[in-house]
Amino acid sequence: MNDPIADMLTRIRNSSLRGKSTVFTPASKLRAWVLDVLADEGYIRGYEKTTGADGHPAIEISLKYYDGEPVIRELKRVSKPGRRVYMGVNDIPVVRQGLGVSIVSTPKGVMSDAAARNANVGGEVLCTVF
Secondary structure (H helix, E strand, O other): OOOHHHHHHHHHHHHHHHOOOEEEEEOOHHHHHHHHHHHHOOOEEEEEEEEOOOOOEEEEEEEOEEOOEEOOOOEEEOOEOOEOOEEOOOOOOOHHHHOOEEEEEEOOEEEEHHHHHHHOOOEEEEEEEO
């Protein structure tokens, strides 16, 4: 697997479109940090670290719905292994006039675009969520 973040985002996107309540993904620290931001911003109910069927560490993500529709309408990977996207604090994109969130990996940790602006740090834009 070349891009574990894209794999996790695709699993979340596919499961939410199918109406699943939970989805499993292999565990890693970066995935957990991205899920922390998604949970803090209210896009998922939460997540739990478990052991997968193969005995490897996994993460069980609880998806969130509102009136039967998934809360996450759009989930896009911005920075990819073939083309990394780094932005300064003034260049971090605003998603849908502030209704969405950009998840940024900064020297101070993985955080939302608003938190990165408040901390006055830029970094790698991992994905956008709306």
